[in-house]
Amino acid sequence: MSDTGSESEEATERTALMDGHIAEARPDREIAERIARKKKTKSDSQRTYGSVERSDGGGPSGPSRSAPSGSNPQPPVEAQIEELELKYGARHVIKLFVPVTLCMLVVVATISTVSFYSVKDVYLAYTPFHEESPHAVTKVWNALANSMILLCVIALMTVLLIVLYKKRCYKIIHGWLILSSLMLLFLFSYLYIEEALRAYNIPMDYITLAFVMWNFGVMGMIVIHWKGPLRLQQAYLIFIAALMALVFIKYLPEWTTWAVLAVISIWDLVAVLTPKGPLRILVETAQERNEPIFPALIYSSTVMYCLAATTTATAGEGERELRPLNSHGTEARQEGAQAAGDGGFDAAWEARREADARQPRRMRVEGTAPAQYTTRIERPPPQPELEEEKGVKLGLGDFIFYSVLVGKASSYGDWNTTLACFVAILIGLCLTLLLLAILKKALPALPISITFGLIFYFATRGIVKPFADALAAEQVFI
Numbered sequence: 001m002s003d004t005g006s007e008s009e010e011a012t013e014r015t016a017l018m019d020g021h022i023a024e025a026r027p028d029r030e031i032a033e034r035i036a037r038k039k040k041t042k043s044d045s046q047r048t049y050g051s052v053e054r055s056d057g058g059g060p061s062g063p064s065r066s067a068p069s070g071s072n073p074q075p076p077v078e079a080q081i082e083e084l085e086l087k088y089g090a091r092h093v094i095k096l097f098v099p100v101t102l103c104m105l106v107v108v109a110t111i112s113t114v115s116f117y118s119v120k121d122v123y124l125a126y127t128p129f130h131e132e133s134p135h136a137v138t139k140v141w142n143a144l145a146n147s148m149i150l151l152c153v154i155a156l157m158t159v160l161l162i163v164l165y166k167k168r169c170y171k172i173i174h175g176w177l178i179l180s181s182l183m184l185l186f187l188f189s190y191l192y193i194e195e196a197l198r199a200y201n202i203p204m205d206y207i208t209l210a211f212v213m214w215n216f217g218v219m220g221m222i223v224i225h226w227k228g229p230l231r232l233q234q235a236y237l238i239f240i241a242a243l244m245a246l247v248f249i250k251y252l253p254e255w256t257t258w259a260v261l262a263v264i265s266i267w268d269l270v271a272v273l274t275p276k277g278p279l280r281i282l283v284e285t286a287q288e289r290n291e292p293i294f295p296a297l298i299y300s301s302t303v304m305y306c307l308a309a310t311t312t313a314t315a316g317e318g319e320r321e322l323r324p325l326n327s328h329g330t331e332a333r334q335e336g337a338q339a340a341g342d343g344g345f346d347a348a349w350e351a352r353r354e355a356d357a358r359q360p361r362r363m364r365v366e367g368t369a370p371a372q373y374t375t376r377i378e379r380p381p382p383q384p385e386l387e388e389e390k391g392v393k394l395g396l397g398d399f400i401f402y403s404v405l406v407g408k409a410s411s412y413g414d415w416n417t418t419l420a421c422f423v424a425i426l427i428g429l430c431l432t433l434l435l436l437a438i439l440k441k442a443l444p445a446l447p448i449s450i451t452f453g454l455i456f457y458f459a460t461r462g463i464v465k466p467f468a469d470a471l472a473a474e475q476v477f478i
Helices: 007-025 029-040 077-113 136-166 170-200 206-225 230-251 254-273 278-289 328-339 347-358 396-410 415-439 446-473
Strands: 051-054 298-300 320-324 362-365 373-377 393-395
Touching (some): 136 170, 136 254, 170 206, 170 230, 230 298, 230 396, 254 446
Parallel strands (some): 051 362
Protein backbone atom coordinates (compact mmCIF):
# COMPACT_ATOMS: atom_id res chain seq x y z
CA MET A 1 0.00 0.00 0.00
CA SER A 2 1.23 3.50 -0.68
CA ASP A 3 2.46 5.51 2.31
CA THR A 4 1.03 8.82 1.08
CA GLY A 5 -2.38 10.40 1.37
CA SER A 6 -3.45 8.38 4.45
CA GLU A 7 -3.57 11.12 7.10
CA SER A 8 -7.37 11.26 7.22
CA GLU A 9 -7.71 7.47 7.52
CA GLU A 10 -5.16 7.30 10.33
CA ALA A 11 -6.89 10.10 12.23
CA THR A 12 -10.26 8.41 11.86
CA GLU A 13 -8.98 5.07 13.08
CA ARG A 14 -7.08 6.62 15.97
CA THR A 15 -10.30 8.30 17.13
CA ALA A 16 -12.21 5.03 16.85
CA LEU A 17 -9.65 3.18 18.95
CA MET A 18 -9.64 5.90 21.58
CA ASP A 19 -13.45 5.75 21.78
CA GLY A 20 -13.29 2.00 22.33
CA HIS A 21 -10.72 2.41 25.10
CA ILE A 22 -12.80 4.95 26.96
CA ALA A 23 -15.94 2.87 26.62
CA GLU A 24 -14.22 -0.07 28.25
CA ALA A 25 -12.94 2.08 31.07
CA ARG A 26 -16.16 3.90 31.95
CA PRO A 27 -19.34 1.88 31.18
CA ASP A 28 -21.99 4.39 32.22
CA ARG A 29 -25.07 5.54 30.33
CA GLU A 30 -23.25 8.21 28.38
CA ILE A 31 -20.70 5.71 27.09
CA ALA A 32 -23.45 3.18 26.37
CA GLU A 33 -25.24 5.72 24.20
CA ARG A 34 -21.98 6.43 22.42
CA ILE A 35 -21.59 2.70 21.73
CA ALA A 36 -25.14 2.60 20.36
CA ARG A 37 -24.43 5.48 18.00
CA LYS A 38 -21.21 3.82 16.83
CA LYS A 39 -22.99 0.53 16.13
CA LYS A 40 -25.76 2.34 14.28
CA THR A 41 -23.40 4.17 11.96
CA LYS A 42 -20.85 1.39 11.64
CA SER A 43 -22.02 0.30 8.20
CA ASP A 44 -21.73 3.88 6.90
CA SER A 45 -18.25 4.46 8.27
CA GLN A 46 -16.47 1.40 6.90
CA ARG A 47 -13.04 2.44 5.65
CA THR A 48 -11.65 0.98 2.40
CA TYR A 49 -8.01 0.47 1.78
CA GLY A 50 -8.25 0.40 -2.07
CA SER A 51 -8.83 -2.46 -4.46
CA VAL A 52 -6.57 -5.35 -5.36
CA GLU A 53 -5.73 -5.61 -9.05
CA ARG A 54 -4.48 -8.92 -10.41
CA SER A 55 -1.76 -8.98 -13.07
CA ASP A 56 -3.69 -11.46 -15.24
CA GLY A 57 -6.39 -8.89 -15.99
CA GLY A 58 -8.87 -10.02 -13.38
CA GLY A 59 -11.33 -7.51 -12.03
CA PRO A 60 -10.73 -5.80 -8.71
CA SER A 61 -11.81 -7.68 -5.69
CA GLY A 62 -13.83 -6.26 -2.86
CA PRO A 63 -11.99 -4.17 -0.29
CA SER A 64 -13.21 -6.14 2.69
CA ARG A 65 -13.82 -9.74 3.58
CA SER A 66 -16.89 -11.08 5.27
CA ALA A 67 -16.71 -11.94 8.92
CA PRO A 68 -16.21 -15.59 9.87
CA SER A 69 -19.43 -17.52 10.16
CA GLY A 70 -18.42 -18.93 13.53
CA SER A 71 -18.13 -15.55 15.26
CA ASN A 72 -20.52 -14.91 18.13
CA PRO A 73 -23.26 -12.38 17.33
CA GLN A 74 -23.28 -9.24 19.45
CA PRO A 75 -26.28 -8.77 21.79
CA PRO A 76 -28.73 -5.99 20.94
CA VAL A 77 -27.67 -2.48 21.85
CA GLU A 78 -30.83 -1.88 23.90
CA ALA A 79 -30.06 -4.93 26.04
CA GLN A 80 -26.50 -3.71 26.62
CA ILE A 81 -27.72 -0.26 27.67
CA GLU A 82 -30.35 -1.73 30.00
CA GLU A 83 -27.81 -4.04 31.61
CA LEU A 84 -25.37 -1.16 32.13
CA GLU A 85 -28.10 0.99 33.70
CA LEU A 86 -29.14 -1.77 36.09
CA LYS A 87 -25.58 -2.50 37.19
CA TYR A 88 -24.75 1.20 37.52
CA GLY A 89 -27.91 1.99 39.50
CA ALA A 90 -27.67 -1.02 41.81
CA ARG A 91 -24.02 -0.34 42.56
CA HIS A 92 -24.77 3.27 43.44
CA VAL A 93 -27.70 2.34 45.67
CA ILE A 94 -25.41 0.07 47.67
CA LYS A 95 -22.70 2.72 47.79
CA LEU A 96 -25.22 5.13 49.30
CA PHE A 97 -26.85 2.72 51.75
CA VAL A 98 -23.59 1.75 53.43
CA PRO A 99 -22.35 5.23 54.46
CA VAL A 100 -25.84 6.47 55.39
CA THR A 101 -26.37 3.39 57.56
CA LEU A 102 -22.97 3.77 59.21
CA CYS A 103 -23.61 7.42 60.01
CA MET A 104 -26.99 6.66 61.57
CA LEU A 105 -25.54 3.74 63.54
CA VAL A 106 -22.84 5.98 65.04
CA VAL A 107 -25.47 8.50 66.12
CA VAL A 108 -27.85 5.90 67.54
CA ALA A 109 -25.06 4.11 69.42
CA THR A 110 -23.84 7.40 70.90
CA ILE A 111 -27.33 8.52 71.95
CA SER A 112 -27.98 5.13 73.58
CA THR A 113 -24.73 5.00 75.58
CA VAL A 114 -23.58 8.60 76.13
CA SER A 115 -26.15 10.53 78.18
CA PHE A 116 -24.42 13.86 77.49
CA TYR A 117 -26.17 14.28 74.11
CA SER A 118 -29.63 13.58 75.55
CA VAL A 119 -29.54 16.23 78.29
CA LYS A 120 -31.02 19.64 77.39
CA ASP A 121 -29.12 22.28 79.35
CA VAL A 122 -27.58 24.57 76.70
CA TYR A 123 -29.13 25.78 73.43
CA LEU A 124 -27.85 27.27 70.21
CA ALA A 125 -27.75 31.03 69.79
CA TYR A 126 -30.04 30.69 66.75
CA THR A 127 -32.86 29.26 68.91
CA PRO A 128 -33.84 31.98 71.41
CA PHE A 129 -37.16 30.28 72.30
CA HIS A 130 -36.53 27.36 74.64
CA GLU A 131 -40.07 25.86 74.77
CA GLU A 132 -40.37 26.15 78.53
CA SER A 133 -44.11 26.81 78.50
CA PRO A 134 -46.41 23.90 79.48
CA HIS A 135 -48.92 24.80 76.77
CA ALA A 136 -48.67 22.89 73.49
CA VAL A 137 -49.69 25.88 71.37
CA THR A 138 -46.85 27.94 72.79
CA LYS A 139 -44.38 25.13 72.15
CA VAL A 140 -45.52 24.87 68.55
CA TRP A 141 -45.14 28.61 68.08
CA ASN A 142 -41.67 28.57 69.66
CA ALA A 143 -40.61 25.62 67.50
CA LEU A 144 -41.77 27.31 64.27
CA ALA A 145 -40.05 30.57 65.24
CA ASN A 146 -36.78 28.78 66.03
CA SER A 147 -36.93 26.78 62.81
CA MET A 148 -37.53 29.90 60.69
CA ILE A 149 -34.62 31.72 62.35
CA LEU A 150 -32.34 28.73 61.74
CA LEU A 151 -33.59 28.48 58.15
CA CYS A 152 -32.79 32.14 57.54
CA VAL A 153 -29.26 31.60 58.83
CA ILE A 154 -28.80 28.54 56.58
CA ALA A 155 -30.20 30.40 53.54
CA LEU A 156 -27.98 33.41 54.20
CA MET A 157 -24.85 31.28 54.50
CA THR A 158 -25.77 29.35 51.35
CA VAL A 159 -26.30 32.55 49.34
CA LEU A 160 -23.00 33.92 50.63
CA LEU A 161 -21.26 30.74 49.52
CA ILE A 162 -22.84 31.01 46.05
CA VAL A 163 -21.77 34.65 45.68
CA LEU A 164 -18.20 33.83 46.66
CA TYR A 165 -18.15 30.92 44.24
CA LYS A 166 -19.56 33.00 41.39
CA LYS A 167 -16.89 35.66 42.06
CA ARG A 168 -14.20 32.93 42.11
CA CYS A 169 -13.17 33.76 45.68
CA TYR A 170 -11.80 30.28 46.17
CA LYS A 171 -9.32 31.24 48.89
CA ILE A 172 -12.06 32.68 51.09
CA ILE A 173 -14.23 29.58 50.61
CA HIS A 174 -11.34 27.23 51.36
CA GLY A 175 -10.43 29.25 54.45
CA TRP A 176 -14.05 29.11 55.62
CA LEU A 177 -14.24 25.35 55.12
CA ILE A 178 -10.83 24.78 56.73
CA LEU A 179 -11.87 26.72 59.85
CA SER A 180 -15.09 24.72 60.06
CA SER A 181 -13.18 21.45 59.72
CA LEU A 182 -10.70 22.54 62.39
CA MET A 183 -13.52 23.18 64.86
CA LEU A 184 -15.17 19.84 64.11
CA LEU A 185 -12.01 17.73 64.10
CA PHE A 186 -10.42 19.28 67.18
CA LEU A 187 -12.97 21.04 69.42
CA PHE A 188 -16.14 18.97 68.93
CA SER A 189 -14.17 15.75 68.53
CA TYR A 190 -12.42 16.46 71.84
CA LEU A 191 -15.79 16.91 73.56
CA TYR A 192 -17.07 13.71 71.96
CA ILE A 193 -14.05 11.63 73.02
CA GLU A 194 -14.11 13.10 76.53
CA GLU A 195 -17.78 12.25 77.05
CA ALA A 196 -17.35 8.80 75.51
CA LEU A 197 -14.41 8.03 77.83
CA ARG A 198 -16.42 9.23 80.80
CA ALA A 199 -19.48 7.18 79.78
CA TYR A 200 -17.48 3.98 79.30
CA ASN A 201 -15.29 4.70 82.38
CA ILE A 202 -12.02 4.50 80.42
CA PRO A 203 -9.05 6.30 82.06
CA MET A 204 -6.70 8.35 79.86
CA ASP A 205 -4.16 11.04 80.70
CA TYR A 206 -4.17 14.42 78.95
CA ILE A 207 -0.82 13.85 77.23
CA THR A 208 -2.08 10.72 75.47
CA LEU A 209 -5.37 12.43 74.65
CA ALA A 210 -3.57 15.43 73.15
CA PHE A 211 -1.36 13.12 71.08
CA VAL A 212 -4.40 11.19 69.79
CA MET A 213 -6.33 14.37 69.02
CA TRP A 214 -3.40 15.93 67.15
CA ASN A 215 -2.90 12.90 64.91
CA PHE A 216 -6.64 12.47 64.38
CA GLY A 217 -7.23 16.12 63.46
CA VAL A 218 -4.20 16.57 61.21
CA MET A 219 -4.90 13.37 59.32
CA GLY A 220 -8.51 14.46 58.83
CA MET A 221 -7.47 17.85 57.45
CA ILE A 222 -5.11 16.17 55.00
CA VAL A 223 -7.53 13.61 53.59
CA ILE A 224 -10.47 16.05 53.40
CA HIS A 225 -8.80 19.16 51.99
CA TRP A 226 -5.88 17.61 50.14
CA LYS A 227 -5.71 13.95 49.26
CA GLY A 228 -5.42 10.53 50.83
CA PRO A 229 -6.93 7.04 50.75
CA LEU A 230 -10.53 7.12 49.60
CA ARG A 231 -11.81 4.93 52.44
CA LEU A 232 -10.15 7.16 55.01
CA GLN A 233 -11.66 10.28 53.47
CA GLN A 234 -15.11 8.68 53.49
CA ALA A 235 -14.69 7.62 57.12
CA TYR A 236 -13.81 11.17 58.19
CA LEU A 237 -16.76 12.64 56.31
CA ILE A 238 -19.13 10.12 57.91
CA PHE A 239 -17.76 10.92 61.36
CA ILE A 240 -18.11 14.67 60.78
CA ALA A 241 -21.72 14.23 59.67
CA ALA A 242 -22.49 12.11 62.74
CA LEU A 243 -20.81 14.68 64.98
CA MET A 244 -22.89 17.51 63.53
CA ALA A 245 -26.06 15.44 63.95
CA LEU A 246 -25.21 14.88 67.62
CA VAL A 247 -24.64 18.63 68.05
CA PHE A 248 -28.09 19.40 66.62
CA ILE A 249 -29.74 16.77 68.81
CA LYS A 250 -27.96 18.12 71.87
CA TYR A 251 -28.43 21.87 71.42
CA LEU A 252 -31.84 22.12 69.68
CA PRO A 253 -35.03 22.27 71.79
CA GLU A 254 -37.35 19.28 71.74
CA TRP A 255 -40.06 20.36 69.34
CA THR A 256 -37.73 22.60 67.35
CA THR A 257 -35.86 19.54 66.12
CA TRP A 258 -38.93 18.15 64.37
CA ALA A 259 -39.87 21.56 62.99
CA VAL A 260 -36.36 22.07 61.63
CA LEU A 261 -36.50 18.70 59.85
CA ALA A 262 -39.78 19.64 58.15
CA VAL A 263 -38.68 23.16 57.23
CA ILE A 264 -35.26 22.13 55.95
CA SER A 265 -36.88 19.55 53.66
CA ILE A 266 -39.04 22.25 52.08
CA TRP A 267 -35.98 24.49 51.74
CA ASP A 268 -34.05 21.71 50.06
CA LEU A 269 -36.89 21.25 47.59
CA VAL A 270 -36.97 24.96 46.74
CA ALA A 271 -33.19 25.41 46.63
CA VAL A 272 -32.63 22.58 44.14
CA LEU A 273 -35.69 22.57 41.86
CA THR A 274 -36.54 26.28 41.43
CA PRO A 275 -34.79 28.09 38.55
CA LYS A 276 -33.10 30.57 40.91
CA GLY A 277 -32.46 28.12 43.72
CA PRO A 278 -29.01 28.60 45.31
CA LEU A 279 -28.08 24.92 45.30
CA ARG A 280 -29.14 24.59 41.66
CA ILE A 281 -27.03 27.63 40.76
CA LEU A 282 -24.06 26.08 42.59
CA VAL A 283 -24.37 22.78 40.71
CA GLU A 284 -24.87 24.44 37.33
CA THR A 285 -21.92 26.79 37.86
CA ALA A 286 -19.67 23.89 38.83
CA GLN A 287 -20.76 22.00 35.70
CA GLU A 288 -20.16 25.00 33.45
CA ARG A 289 -16.66 25.45 34.85
CA ASN A 290 -16.04 21.69 34.83
CA GLU A 291 -14.97 21.85 38.48
CA PRO A 292 -15.76 19.45 41.34
CA ILE A 293 -17.75 20.78 44.26
CA PHE A 294 -15.71 21.18 47.43
CA PRO A 295 -14.92 17.81 49.05
CA ALA A 296 -15.64 19.14 52.54
CA LEU A 297 -19.31 19.52 51.54
CA ILE A 298 -19.85 16.40 49.44
CA TYR A 299 -19.57 12.70 50.18
CA SER A 300 -18.25 10.94 47.09
CA SER A 301 -17.88 7.26 46.28
CA THR A 302 -14.91 8.09 44.02
CA VAL A 303 -11.63 9.96 44.37
CA MET A 304 -12.31 13.68 44.64
CA TYR A 305 -8.98 14.96 43.38
CA CYS A 306 -7.71 14.64 39.85
CA LEU A 307 -4.92 12.27 38.89
CA ALA A 308 -2.09 13.50 36.69
CA ALA A 309 -0.92 11.41 33.77
CA THR A 310 2.58 10.06 34.18
CA THR A 311 3.17 9.05 30.57
CA THR A 312 2.61 10.78 27.24
CA ALA A 313 1.20 9.27 24.11
CA THR A 314 3.56 8.75 21.22
CA ALA A 315 2.80 9.77 17.67
CA GLY A 316 2.34 6.25 16.38
CA GLU A 317 -0.08 5.01 19.06
CA GLY A 318 -3.56 4.00 18.10
CA GLU A 319 -2.84 3.41 14.39
CA ARG A 320 -3.95 0.50 12.26
CA GLU A 321 -1.34 -0.78 9.87
CA LEU A 322 -1.86 -3.10 6.88
CA ARG A 323 1.35 -4.92 5.91
CA PRO A 324 2.12 -7.87 3.61
CA LEU A 325 3.34 -11.02 5.25
CA ASN A 326 6.20 -11.44 2.74
CA SER A 327 7.64 -7.95 2.70
CA HIS A 328 11.35 -8.66 2.96
CA GLY A 329 12.03 -7.61 -0.62
CA THR A 330 10.20 -4.34 -0.15
CA GLU A 331 12.12 -3.57 3.05
CA ALA A 332 15.42 -4.35 1.29
CA ARG A 333 14.57 -1.97 -1.55
CA GLN A 334 13.65 0.74 0.95
CA GLU A 335 16.91 0.29 2.81
CA GLY A 336 18.86 0.50 -0.46
CA ALA A 337 17.04 3.66 -1.47
CA GLN A 338 17.71 5.27 1.91
CA ALA A 339 21.40 4.40 1.59
CA ALA A 340 21.60 6.38 -1.69
CA GLY A 341 22.30 10.09 -1.86
CA ASP A 342 19.70 12.56 -0.49
CA GLY A 343 18.21 9.77 1.59
CA GLY A 344 16.56 8.27 -1.51
CA PHE A 345 14.23 11.26 -2.01
CA ASP A 346 15.41 12.32 -5.47
CA ALA A 347 13.53 13.91 -8.36
CA ALA A 348 12.25 10.55 -9.64
CA TRP A 349 10.80 9.76 -6.23
CA GLU A 350 9.02 13.13 -6.14
CA ALA A 351 7.59 12.50 -9.63
CA ARG A 352 6.29 9.08 -8.60
CA ARG A 353 4.74 10.54 -5.44
CA GLU A 354 2.88 13.22 -7.40
CA ALA A 355 1.67 10.65 -9.94
CA ASP A 356 0.46 8.36 -7.19
CA ALA A 357 -1.39 11.23 -5.52
CA ARG A 358 -3.36 11.93 -8.70
CA GLN A 359 -4.34 8.30 -9.26
CA PRO A 360 -6.51 6.02 -7.11
CA ARG A 361 -4.41 3.86 -4.85
CA ARG A 362 -4.13 0.21 -5.85
CA MET A 363 -2.21 -2.81 -4.68
CA ARG A 364 -0.87 -5.04 -7.45
CA VAL A 365 -0.48 -8.71 -6.67
CA GLU A 366 1.96 -10.62 -8.90
CA GLY A 367 0.73 -14.08 -9.83
CA THR A 368 -2.56 -15.82 -9.39
CA ALA A 369 -2.13 -16.88 -5.78
CA PRO A 370 -4.26 -14.79 -3.39
CA ALA A 371 -2.25 -12.25 -1.48
CA GLN A 372 -2.10 -12.63 2.29
CA TYR A 373 -2.15 -9.62 4.52
CA THR A 374 -2.30 -9.18 8.24
CA THR A 375 -3.81 -6.31 10.18
CA ARG A 376 -1.78 -5.19 13.15
CA ILE A 377 -3.53 -3.05 15.74
CA GLU A 378 -1.28 -1.05 18.04
CA ARG A 379 -3.23 0.00 21.08
CA PRO A 380 -1.85 2.68 23.37
CA PRO A 381 -0.98 1.68 26.92
CA PRO A 382 -3.73 2.42 29.46
CA GLN A 383 -3.50 6.00 30.67
CA PRO A 384 -4.56 7.16 34.14
CA GLU A 385 -7.88 8.97 34.24
CA LEU A 386 -7.33 12.68 33.82
CA GLU A 387 -10.73 13.59 35.17
CA GLU A 388 -12.76 12.70 38.18
CA GLU A 389 -14.31 9.26 38.05
CA LYS A 390 -18.04 9.23 37.79
CA GLY A 391 -19.65 8.14 40.98
CA VAL A 392 -22.46 8.85 43.41
CA LYS A 393 -22.28 12.05 45.46
CA LEU A 394 -24.44 13.10 48.37
CA GLY A 395 -24.25 16.29 50.37
CA LEU A 396 -23.11 16.06 53.98
CA GLY A 397 -26.25 17.95 55.00
CA ASP A 398 -28.34 14.98 53.91
CA PHE A 399 -26.26 12.67 56.12
CA ILE A 400 -26.67 15.09 59.02
CA PHE A 401 -30.46 15.42 58.92
CA TYR A 402 -31.01 11.70 58.25
CA SER A 403 -29.01 11.00 61.40
CA VAL A 404 -30.81 13.73 63.36
CA LEU A 405 -34.16 12.08 62.60
CA VAL A 406 -33.06 8.57 63.58
CA GLY A 407 -31.02 9.75 66.55
CA LYS A 408 -33.87 11.85 67.91
CA ALA A 409 -36.23 8.87 67.54
CA SER A 410 -33.79 6.65 69.43
CA SER A 411 -33.46 9.16 72.29
CA TYR A 412 -36.91 8.11 73.55
CA GLY A 413 -35.79 4.50 74.03
CA ASP A 414 -38.32 2.94 71.63
CA TRP A 415 -36.54 0.63 69.19
CA ASN A 416 -39.67 0.07 67.11
CA THR A 417 -39.81 3.78 66.31
CA THR A 418 -36.08 3.89 65.61
CA LEU A 419 -36.21 0.98 63.18
CA ALA A 420 -39.28 2.43 61.48
CA CYS A 421 -37.51 5.74 60.88
CA PHE A 422 -34.40 3.92 59.63
CA VAL A 423 -36.41 1.87 57.11
CA ALA A 424 -38.39 4.95 56.03
CA ILE A 425 -35.21 6.89 55.25
CA LEU A 426 -33.78 4.06 53.15
CA ILE A 427 -37.07 3.70 51.25
CA GLY A 428 -37.11 7.43 50.55
CA LEU A 429 -33.52 7.26 49.37
CA CYS A 430 -34.41 4.45 46.96
CA LEU A 431 -37.30 6.47 45.54
CA THR A 432 -35.04 9.51 45.16
CA LEU A 433 -32.50 7.48 43.20
CA LEU A 434 -35.30 6.04 41.06
CA LEU A 435 -36.53 9.53 40.20
CA LEU A 436 -32.96 10.56 39.53
CA ALA A 437 -32.62 7.77 36.98
CA ILE A 438 -35.93 8.70 35.34
CA LEU A 439 -35.61 12.49 35.27
CA LYS A 440 -31.82 12.57 34.79
CA LYS A 441 -31.27 15.85 36.64
CA ALA A 442 -30.14 16.96 40.09
CA LEU A 443 -32.75 16.22 42.76
CA PRO A 444 -32.94 17.03 46.50
CA ALA A 445 -32.27 14.03 48.69
CA LEU A 446 -34.07 15.25 51.83
CA PRO A 447 -37.79 15.75 51.03
CA ILE A 448 -38.88 12.18 50.30
CA SER A 449 -36.77 10.53 53.01
CA ILE A 450 -37.56 13.08 55.71
CA THR A 451 -41.28 13.04 54.84
CA PHE A 452 -41.39 9.26 55.09
CA GLY A 453 -39.35 9.38 58.28
CA LEU A 454 -41.68 11.89 59.96
CA ILE A 455 -44.78 9.93 58.90
CA PHE A 456 -43.31 6.66 60.16
CA TYR A 457 -42.17 8.29 63.40
CA PHE A 458 -45.50 9.83 64.41
CA ALA A 459 -47.47 6.81 63.18
CA THR A 460 -45.28 4.38 65.10
CA ARG A 461 -45.09 6.61 68.19
CA GLY A 462 -48.82 7.31 68.27
CA ILE A 463 -50.33 4.03 67.00
CA VAL A 464 -47.88 1.12 66.92
CA LYS A 465 -46.20 1.77 70.28
CA PRO A 466 -49.47 1.99 72.34
CA PHE A 467 -50.77 -1.08 70.54
CA ALA A 468 -47.57 -3.02 71.27
CA ASP A 469 -47.63 -1.89 74.92
CA ALA A 470 -51.24 -3.05 75.29
CA LEU A 471 -50.40 -6.42 73.80
CA ALA A 472 -47.42 -6.77 76.13
CA ALA A 473 -49.57 -5.82 79.16
CA GLU A 474 -52.15 -8.50 78.25
CA GLN A 475 -49.39 -11.07 77.58
CA VAL A 476 -50.42 -11.38 73.93
CA PHE A 477 -47.54 -12.15 71.60
CA ILE A 478 -47.78 -11.99 67.82
